[in-house]
Amino acid sequence: xxxxxxxxxxxxxxxxxxxxxxxxxxxxxxxxxxxxxxxxxxxxxxxxxxxxxxxxxxxxxxxxxxxxxxxxxxxxxxxxxxxxxxxxxxxxxxxxxxxxxxxxxxxxxxxxxxxxxxxxxxxxxxxxxxxxxxxxxxxxxxxxxxxxxxxxxxxxxxxxxxxxxxxxxxxxxxxxxxxxxxxxxxxxxxxxxxxxxxxxxxxxxxxxxxxxxxxxxxxxxxxxxxxxxxxxxxxxxxxxxxxxxxxxxxxxxxxxxxxxxxxxxxxxxxxxxxxxxxxxxxxxxxxxxxxxxxxxxxxxxxxxxxxxxxxxxxxxxxxxxxxxxxxxxxxxxxxxxxxxxxxxxxxxxxxxxxxxxxxxxxxxxxxxxxxxxxxxxxxxxxxxxxxxxxxxxxxxxxxxxxxxxxxxxxxxxxxxxxxxxxxxxxxxxxxxxxxxxxxxxxxxxxxxxxxxxxxxxxxxxxxxxxxxxxxxxxxxxxxxxxxxxxxxxxxxxxxxxxxxxxxxxxxxxxxxxxxxxxxxxxxxxxxxxxxxxxxxxxxxxxxxxxxxxxxxxxxxxxxxxxxxxxxxxxxxxxx
Numbered sequence: 144x145x146x147x148x149x150x151x152x153x154x155x156x157x158x159x160x161x162x163x164x165x166x167x168x169x170x171x172x173x174x175x176x177x178x179x180x181x182x183x184x185x186x187x188x189x190x191x192x193x194x195x196x197x198x199x200x201x202x203x204x205x206x207x208x209x210x211x212x213x214x215x216x217x218x219x220x221x222x223x224x225x226x227x228x229x230x231x232x233x234x235x236x237x238x239x240x241x242x243x244x245x246x247x248x249x250x251x252x253x254x255x256x257x258x259x260x261x262x263x264x265x266x267x268x269x270x271x272x273x274x275x276x277x278x279x280x281x282x283x284x285x286x287x288x289x290x291x292x293x294x295x296x297x298x299x300x301x302x303x304x305x306x307x308x309x310x311x312x313x314x315x316x317x318x319x320x321x322x323x324x325x326x327x328x329x330x331x332x333x334x335x336x337x338x339x340x341x342x343x344x345x346x347x348x349x350x351x352x353x354x355x356x357x358x359x360x361x362x363x364x365x366x367x368x369x370x371x372x373x374x375x376x377x378x379x380x381x382x383x384x385x386x387x388x389x390x391x392x393x394x395x396x397x398x399x400x401x402x403x404x405x406x407x408x409x410x411x412x413x414x415x416x417x418x419x420x421x422x423x424x425x426x427x428x429x430x431x432x433x434x435x436x437x438x439x440x441x442x443x444x445x446x447x448x449x450x451x452x453x454x455x456x457x458x459x460x461x462x463x464x465x466x467x468x469x470x471x472x473x474x475x476x477x478x479x480x481x482x483x484x485x486x487x488x489x490x491x492x493x494x495x496x497x498x499x500x501x502x503x504x505x506x507x508x509x510x511x512x513x514x515x516x517x518x519x520x521x522x523x524x525x526x527x528x529x530x531x532x533x534x535x536x537x538x539x540x541x542x543x544x545x546x547x548x549x550x551x552x553x554x555x556x557x558x559x560x561x562x563x564x565x566x567x568x569x570x571x572x573x574x575x576x577x578x579x580x581x582x583x584x585x586x587x588x589x590x591x592x593x594x595x596x597x598x599x600x601x602x603x604x605x606x607x608x609x610x611x612x613x614x615x616x617x618x619x620x621x622x623x624x625x626x627x628x629x630x631x632x633x634x635x636x637x638x639x640x641x642x643x644x645x646x647x648x649x650x651x652x653x654x655x656x657x658x659x660x661x662x663x664x665x666x667x668x669x670x671x672x673x674x675x676x677x678x679x680x681x682x683x684x685x686x687x688x689x690x691x692x693x694x695x696x697x698x699x700x701x702x703x704x705x706x707x708x709x710x711x712x713x714x715x716x717x718x
Contacts, residue, residue: 147391147392147393148390148391148392148393150185150186153187153188153261153390154188154259154260154261154285154714155183155187155188155259155260155261157259157717158259158717159173159183159184159188159259160184160185165717165718166717169259170183182222183222186220186221186222187220187221187222187261187262187387187390187391188221188222188224188258188259188260188261188262189216189221189222189223189224189260189261189262189263189264189383189386189387189390190224190226190254190255190258190260190262190263190264191209191212191213191216191223191224191225191226191263191264191266192226192228192251192254192255192263192264192265192266192267192276192279193205193206193209193225193226193227193228193266194227194228194229194230194231194247194266194267194269194272194276195209195227195230195266196230196232198230198232198235199230199231199232199235199269200232200234200336200339201232201233201268201269201292201295201339201340201341201342201348202230202232202266202267202268202269202272202292202339203339204292204339204340204370204371204375205266205292207376208266208290208292208375208376208379209225209266211376211379211380211383212264212266212290212379212380212382212383213225213383214380214383215379215380215381215382215383215384215385216264216383216384216386216387217383218380218383218384219383219384219385219386219387219388220387221262221383221386221387221390223383224258224260226254226258228247228250228251228254228276229243229246229247229250229275230269230272231243231244231247231269231270231271231272231275232269233269233270233271233347233348238588238589238590238592239588239590239591239592239593240269240270240271241271241585241588241590241591241592241618241701242588242589242590242687242690243271243275243590244271244274244275244278244424244701245275245278245690245694245701245702245703245706246275246686247271247272247275247276247279248274248275248276248278248279248282248702248706249279249706250279251263251265251275251276251278251279251280251283252278252279252280252282252283253279254279255279255280255283255285256283256712256714256715257715260285261285261286261390262285262286262287262288262386262387262389262390263280263283263285263286263287263288263386264287264288264289264290264382264383264386265277265280265287265288265289265290266290266292267289267290267291267292268291268292268293268340268341268348268352268370269292269341269348270341270346270347270348270351270420270621271347271424273289273291273348273351273352273354273355273424274351274424274427274428276289277289277355277360277428278427278428278431278702278706280396281396281397281400281428281431281432282431282706282712284395284396284397284711285395285396286386286389286390286392286393286394286395286396287360287386287395287396287489288360288361288362288382288385288386288389288489289355289360289361289365289489290361290365290378290379290382291352291355291356291361291365291366291368292340292341292348292352292370293340293341293352293366293367293368293369293370293371293372293375294340294341294342294343294348294349294369294370294461294462294463294466295307295336295337295338295339295340295341295342295343295369295370295371296337296338296340296343296369296371296463297337297343297461297463297464298310298334298335298336298337298343299334299337300327300330300331300334300335301330304461305331305334305335306342306343306344306455306456306461306622307335307336307342307343307344307346307622308342308344308346308456308620308621308622308623309344309455309456309622309623309624310331310335310455311335311622312596312622312623312624314327314328314331316598316599316604316609319601319604319605320604320605320607321605338369338370338371339370339371340369340370340371341370342621342622343369343461343462343463344454344455344456344461344462344621344622345415345416345417345418345452345454345455345456345457345458345462345621345622346418346620346621346622347418347420347421347620347621347622348621349366349415349417349418349454349462349621350412350415350417350418350420350421350621351418351420351421351424352365352366353366353367353411353412353415353417353471354408354411354412354417354421354424354425356471357404357407357408357410357411357412357471357475358399358400358404358405358407358408359399359400359404359407359486359487359488359489359494359497360396360399360400360488360489361382361489362378362381362382362385362489362490363472363488363490363497363498364378364470364471364472365378365382366470366471367462367465367466367470367471367472368466368470369462369463369466372466385489385490388491389489389491392491394487394489394491396432397432398487399486399487399488399489400428400432400434401432401434401486402434402435402436403483403485403486404483404486405425405428405429405432405434405436406440406444406483407482407483407486407494408425409425409436409440409441409444410444410448410478410481410482411471411474411475411478412425412521412522413444413445413448413449413450413520413521413522414448414449414450414451414452414474414477414478414521415450415452415454415474415521416450416452416454416456416457416458416516416517416521416537416539416540417521417621418620418621418622419522419535419536419537419618419619419621419629419630420618420619420620420621421621422438422441422522422535422630423618423630423697423700423701424700425441425700426438426698426699426700427700427701427702427707428700429700430699430700430702430707430708430709431702431706431707431708431709432709433708433709437698438524438533438535438698439524441522441524442522442523442524442657445520445521445522445523445524446520447481448478448481448520448521449512449515449516449517449520450515450516450517450519450520450521450539451474451477451478451509451510451511451512451514451515451516452465452474452508452509452510452516453507453508453509453510453516454508455622456540456621456622456623456624457516457517457521457537457539457540457624458516458517460507460508464505464508465508465509467504467505467508468503468504468505468506468508468509469501469502469503469504469505469509472497472498472501473501473502473503473504473509474503474509475494475498475501476498476501476502476503477503477509477510477511477512478512479495479498480512482494484498516539517538517539519538519539519541519546519654520538520539521537521538521539522535522536522537522538523535523536523537523538523654523657524657525628525652525654525657525658525659526657526658526659527651527658527659527660527661528640528660528661528668529614529631529640529641529644529650529659529660529661530628530631530632530640530641530659531632531633531639531640532632532633532696532698533630533632533697533698534614534628534629534630534631534632534659535628535629535630535697536626536627536628536629536652536654537624537627538654540623540624540625541610541624541625541626541654542609542610542625542626545610545611545612545626545652546626546653546654546655547652547653547654547655548575548577548612548626548651548652549649549650549651549652549662550575550576550577550612550649550650551575551576551577551646551647551648551649551650552576552577552579552614552644552645552646552647552648552649552650553571553572553576553577553578553579553646554579554581554644554645554646554648555578555579555580555581556581556582557580557581557582557583557587558580558583558592558594561578561580561594561597565597565598565600565601566600566601567600567601567602568601568602570600570602572600572602572603573603574603574608574611575611576611576612577611577612577613577614577650577652578597578611578612578613578614579613579614579615579641579644579650580594580595580597580613580614580615580616580617581615581616581635581636581641581642581644582616582634582635582636582642582678583595583615583616583617583634583635584616584617584631584632584633584634584635584636584637584639584696584697585634585694585695585696585697585701586634586636586637586680586681586691586694587616587634587635587636587637587678587681588617588681589681589682589687589690589691590690591616591617591618591630591634591697591701592617592618593617593618593619593620593623594615594617594618594619595613595615595617595618595619595623595627595628595629596613596619596620596623596624596625596627597613597615597627599611609625610625610626611625611626612626612628612650612652613625613626613627613628614627614628614631614641614650614652614659615627615628615629615631615641616629616630616631616632616634616635616636616639616641616697617629617630618630618697628652628659630697630698631659631697632696632697632698633696634696634697636678637677638672638675638677640661640668640672642675643661643668643671643672643675644661645671648661648662648663649661649662649663650662680692689703690703693705695707
C-alpha cells in the first residue's frame with residue numbers, strides 16, 4: 144500500500160483548498176446551502192452516486208441508504224455529497240435498460256470527473272446499474288466502493304415460495320393452458336414482490352451484485368444481504384466509513400480490478416448459475432479496465448466450475464435462502480481452491496482474508512463442489528455458420544432432450560411478427576421446431592432487449608410443452624430458463640447469418656460440441672447473403688442515433704467504441 148495522502152494531495156483541494164478567486168466561488172456556494180469550512184476543510188469529498196427513483200422498486204430504499212452512507216462518511220471524517228444518476232428501472236424502461244447502460248456509465252464517469260470528488264460510493268443493483276456504475280467508475284479511476292441494493296424478500300402464494308421472473312413465466316404458461324384462474328393470477332401478482340429490493344432469483348441483478356463482490360468491489364458478504372434486512376443499512380454505513388480510508392490510502396479501482404479479479408468473478412458466476420447477461424457486462428467492464436476477457440474465457444471456465452448454488456432458475460431456492468445459507472462468502476469458500484485469493488479488495492485486504500472462516504449453514508442451498516446441482520454448466524458458448532462470433536446458452540436451465548437437437552426453423556422477422564403469430568391456434572408448429580427471432584440485437588432491437596425467451600406457442604402450451612429450442616440475437620432475463628440460444632453474433636440487423644434464416648431451414652444445435660449451424664448448402668447461404676439489403680437506422684436523432692452509430696456487438700460487450708478501452712482522460716481545468 145502506498146503512503147497515505149495528505150489533505151493537499153486530495154483532488155478536491157484544487158476546487159476548495161487554494162486561495163484564489165475561483166475557489167472563493169466554490170466555497171461561497173457551499174456556504175450558500177448551509178455548509179461551513181469545518182465541513183470540507185482537509186477532508187476527502189465523497190461522491191455518492193445514487194440510482195434511486197420513484198419508479199424503480201428495486202431501488203426504493205436507496206434514498207435512505209444514501210443517508211446512511213453519508214453517516215458513515217461523516218463518522219470517518221469525510222465530506223459526503225449525493226449525486227443522482229439515471230435509475231434504469233428494469234421492468235419499466237422501454238424498449239430496454241440495455242439501451243441506457245452506457246448512458247449511466249457516461250453519467251457516472253462525468254459526474255465524478257466534473258465535480259470535486261476524491262472517492263465514490265456507487266449505489267445500484269437493478270440489472271444494468273451495477274455494470275453501468277462500475278464501468279463509469281473504472282474509466283474515472285478514483286477510489287470507489289459499490290453498495291448493492293440487495294434482493295427483495297421471497298414471494299408467496301398459497302403457501303408456495305414465488306421467485307421473480309421464473310415463476311411469472313411458469314404460471315403465465317399455466318394460465319395460458321387454462322390450469323389456473325384469473326383470480327389465482329391476481330393473487331400471484333399481489334404476492335410475488337413483497338418488499339423493496341431486486342429480483343430474488345439468480346437473475347441479472349443478483350448475478351451482477353455477486354460479480355461485483357467477487358471482483359473485490361464490495362464489503363465482504365454485501366451482495367447477499369436482503370434489502371429489507373437490518374444488516375443492509377449497517378453495511379451501507381460501513382461502506383461510507385471505508386471509502387474515506389480508501390481515499391487516504393489511494394486504493395483506486397485499478398488496484399483492485401486485474402485479470403485475476405475478473406477470472407474470480409467468472410468462476411463465481413458459473414458456480415451460481417448466473418445470468419447470461421453477465422457475460423456482456425463482464426466483457427465490457429474488463430475492457431474499461433484494460434483487461435482482455437473474451438467469450439472463450441467463459442466457455443473455458445464453465446467446463447471446470449459446476450453450478451453449486453441451488454437457486455432459481457437453475458435450482459429451487461431463492462436469494463433470501465442463499466443469504467441464510469452463508470451467502471457469497473460461503474459459496475466462495477467452497478470455490479476457494481479455484482480462486483485467486485491474493486486479489487486485493489476494497490477492504491484493503493485480500494479476497495482470501497475476506498472469506499476466511501466462511502461456512503455453509505444450509506448445505507442443500509449451497510452444495511459442495513463434489514455434489515453440484517446440475518450435470519450441465521451454467522454457460523455454453525456456441526459457434527458455427529449461424530454464429531461465427533459466438534452465441535450463448537445456459538445448459539443448466541435446458542430440458543435434457545434439447546441439448547442436442549435438429550429441427551426446422553420457424554422464423555420471425557422481428558418481435559412484433561413473433562407476438563402476432565405465437566398465440567394463433569393455426570400456427571404450423573411442432574415441439575421439434577426451432578423458433579428464430581431476428582432483428583433483436585444491439586442495433587436491431589434497438590438495445591438488445593430481453594426477448595430471447597420467446598413464449599412457447601399457445602397450441603403447444605395446451606399440449607403440455609414447456610420448452611423448445613429458441614434462437615435469437617436478443618438477450619433474456621436472468622430469471623428466465625429454457626433452451627434459448629442468445630446473443631447470436633454478429634446480429635441479423637447488420638447482416639449476420641441469422642438474417643438469412645427462412646422458415647423450414649434445418650437448424651442443428653449440439654451443446655456438448657458447442658456448435659450451432661444452419662444446415663443449408665453453401666451456395667444457397669451465399670445467394671441469400673448477396674441478396675440481403677441493410678435496413679435503415681432505428682434512430683435519426685438524439686441519444687438513440689449516437690447509440691446506433693457507436694454500439695458494439697454482444698461478443699464485444701456492447702460498449703460504445705469511443706468509451707471502450709483503458710484510455711486516460713484529462714482532468715478538468717479549474718478556471
